[in-house]
Amino acid sequence: xxxxxxxxxxxxxxxxxxxxxxxxxxxxxxxxxxxxxxxxxxxxxxxxxxxxxxxxxxxxxxxxxxxxxxxxxxxxxxxxxxxxxxxxxxxxxxxxxxxxxxxxxxxxxxxxxxxxxxxxxxxxxxxxxxxxxxxxxxxxxxxxxxxxxxxxxxxxxxxxxxxxxxxxxxxxxxxxxxxxxxxxxxxxxxxxxxxxxxxxxxxxxxxxxxxxxxxxxxxxxxxxxxxxxxxxxxxxxxxxxxxxxxxxxxxxxxxxxxxxxxxxxxxxxxxxxxxxxxxxxxxxxxxxxxxxxxxxxxxxxxxxxxxxxxxxxxxxxxxxxxxxxxxxxxxxxxx
Amino acid sequence: xxxxxxxxxxxxxxxxxxxxxxxxxxxxxxxxxxxxxxxxxxxxxxxxxxxxxxxxxxxxxxxxxxxxxxxxxxxxxxxxxxxxxxxxxxxxxxxxxxxxxxxxxxxxxxxxxxxxxxxxxxxxxxxxxxxxxxxxxxxxxxxxxxxxxxxxxxxxxxxxxxxxxxxxxxxxxxxxxxxxxxxxxxxxxxxxxxxxxxxxxxxxxxxxxxxxxxxxxxxxxxxxxxxxxxxxxxxxxxxxxxxxxxxxxxxxxxxxxxxxxxxxxxxxxx
Numbered sequence: 227x228x229x230x231x232x233x234x235x236x237x238x239x240x241x242x243x244x245x246x247x248x249x250x251x252x253x254x255x256x257x258x259x260x261x262x263x264x265x266x267x268x269x270x271x272x273x274x275x276x277x278x279x280x281x282x283x284x285x286x287x288x289x290x291x292x293x294x295x296x297x298x299x300x301x302x303x304x305x306x307x308x309x310x311x312x313x314x315x316x317x318x319x320x321x322x323x324x325x326x327x328x329x330x331x332x333x334x335x336x337x338x339x340x341x342x343x344x345x346x347x348x349x350x351x352x353x354x355x356x357x358x359x360x361x362x363x364x365x366x367x368x369x370x371x372x373x374x375x376x377x378x379x380x381x382x383x384x385x386x387x388x389x390x391x392x393x394x395x396x397x398x399x400x401x402x403x404x405x406x407x408x409x410x411x412x413x414x415x416x417x418x419x420x421x422x423x424x425x426x427x428x429x430x431x432x433x434x435x436x437x438x439x440x441x442x443x444x445x446x447x448x449x450x451x452x453x454x455x456x457x458x459x460x461x462x463x464x465x466x467x468x469x470x471x472x473x474x475x476x477x478x479x480x481x482x483x484x485x486x487x488x489x490x491x492x493x494x495x496x497x498x499x500x501x502x503x504x505x506x507x508x509x510x511x512x513x514x515x516x517x518x519x520x521x522x523x524x525x526x527x528x529x530x531x532x533x534x535x536x537x538x539x540x541x542x543x544x545x546x547x548x549x550x551x552x553x554x555x556x557x558x559x560x561x
Numbered sequence: 562x563x564x565x566x567x568x569x570x571x572x573x574x575x576x577x578x579x580x581x582x583x584x585x586x587x588x589x590x591x592x593x594x595x596x597x598x599x600x601x602x603x604x605x606x607x608x609x610x611x612x613x614x615x616x617x618x619x620x621x622x623x624x625x626x627x628x629x630x631x632x633x634x635x636x637x638x639x640x641x642x643x644x645x646x647x648x649x650x651x652x653x654x655x656x657x658x659x660x661x662x663x664x665x666x667x668x669x670x671x672x673x674x675x676x677x678x679x680x681x682x683x684x685x686x687x688x689x690x691x692x693x694x695x696x697x698x699x700x701x702x703x704x705x706x707x708x709x710x711x712x713x714x715x716x717x718x719x720x721x722x723x724x725x726x727x728x729x730x731x732x733x734x735x736x737x738x739x740x741x742x743x744x745x746x747x748x749x750x751x752x753x754x755x756x757x758x759x760x761x762x763x764x765x766x767x768x769x770x771x772x773x774x775x776x777x778x779x780x781x782x783x784x785x786x787x788x789x790x791x792x793x794x795x796x797x798x799x800x801x802x803x804x805x806x807x808x809x810x811x812x813x814x815x816x817x818x819x820x821x822x823x824x825x826x827x828x829x830x831x
């Protein structure tokens with residue numbers, strides 16, 4: 227296969243994965259107003275669970291140690307990855323969402339992120355520590371008997387279908403009365419509580435669904451690249467996703483998809499093979515982060531709602547029972 | 562608590578039933594060592610408009626927060642509709658039909674006026690994700706009913722033309738109207754209005770007063786904090802005066818006006 231095509235295929239799969247991630251974050255942050263700075267943790271947990279559910283039992287001679295090793299067929303590991311991430315999301319939610327306001331909640335998520343990162347990175351029996359896990363089998367490859375190149379196309383299609391299904395689901399949630407209540411909680415939690423909404427429960431559900439999306443995205447990544455270690459999910463990755471969402475347009479799943487294309491795919495991945503500056507091979511990666519930061523500031527300054535802002539809710543057209551007779555009266559009263 | 566209707570400038574019918582919908586009994590609420598409310602008791606008769614008045618710092622807003630469950634009940638007892646609110650979360654109290662508003666109007670700014678009104682209805686089918694995915698026809702049907710109800714409500718409150726505007730773009734007076742219209746979408750048994758007319762011009766205050774009286778005609782009970790005693794005189798059957806965290810006096814506005822302790826509390830004495 228042509229190297230350029232192979233590269234574009236890889237970028238496409240990454241884009242699909244980033245989309246799933248930003249949609250989950252959008253439900254939490256864009257729609258429900260939950261500041262979850264540990265979002266990447268749920269992505270990582272999804273990846274590890276998917277990986278270790280798909281890998282066979284840890285072979286003592288392979289040099290890898292990890293839990294599970296169930297050698298389960300696709301798509302069970304992927305779904306398990308999403309579910310475990312969601313369960314972890316609920317656990318964090320119990321701590322962070324029960325009594326804390328958004329700023330304190332954000333601090334809790336940062337701490338949780340650091341704790342989970344350090345445990346996974348240093349406790350080798352869990353997911354092989356800093357070395358990470360590798361050799362995760364490609365889903366359905368042996369069953370389909372495809373060669374490597376054809377399989378790349380197959381995987382892109384598979385990831386695309388999963389992304390599409392998840393898109394339809396998240397769109398339905400966002401624009402349902404459930405999503406409306408989440409938005410109301412984002413706008414003013416006290417007022418929604420005063421209208422009888424169990425705001426904690428709503429936020430927990432948003433947390434779980436968002437983390438499920440993160441987990442599935444992580445699972446897809448490890449099934450695609452077959453290896454995963456802590457360098458792939460540093461705390462900074464969360465901020466790349468936040469930048470994508472803010473630049474693309476929070477509250478709008480199309481905006482999230484645009485942001486995922488602009489920030490992680492074009493700025494982060496597509497610039498990976500730019501020529502290096504002589505004797506300073508870390509300059510380009512550093513500049514990349516600078517560019518994302520500048521882009522974020524420019525967006526917040528000139529278009530704070532993002533490139534594709536949240537749209538006004540649409541409602542079915544209905545005929546009024548009474549004629550519109552009160553308008554004049556109101557205009558008089560309002561001066 | 563017998564309202565002397567003939568003495569009021571505008572005749573107001575006495576409360577339709579005698580049973581109180583809300584009983585506040587010996588409530589005390591402390592912030593640290595300071596008692597914001599100190600052994601305060603009063604009742605709100607079903608179907609009445611009751612005004613809660615008193616000088617600044619009397620504990621009125623604290624009382625609203627305790628009744629509505631925003632502050633936990635520390636001491637004393639509060640019965641709404643015969644049941645204690647002790648230990649209930651704010652949303653559970655609201656689900657029983659006690660809906661409050663806030664002193665500063667708090668709209669859902671980034672949502673349209675119509676969407677603001679679509680939030681309060683309780684137990685919406687579409688708030689359950691199972692229904693959203695597996696019984697979408699029920700959700701669609703309910704949405705249509707709610708939109709109709711919301712548009713009628715906006716029409717009543719003169720906000721119909723603004724239905725597609727963001728709530729944050731409304732003027733202060735329009736926000737007050739929105740706040741009341743939105744609270745009514747929750748089908749309350751009792752409304753707890755925290756200064757519904759703060760900062761509005763006299764013409765609009767009269768209009769809001771008219772709305773509140775219309776609500777009473779529909780069987781709602783209203784407890785409102787209000788500083789404009791002219792309005793209180795006009796629409797409230799019962800008045801509860803609070804000062805220094807406790808009930809200073811109860812009665813009709815006419816009775817209250819001649820109460821020496823009330824006069825001294827309002828003039829800054831006591």
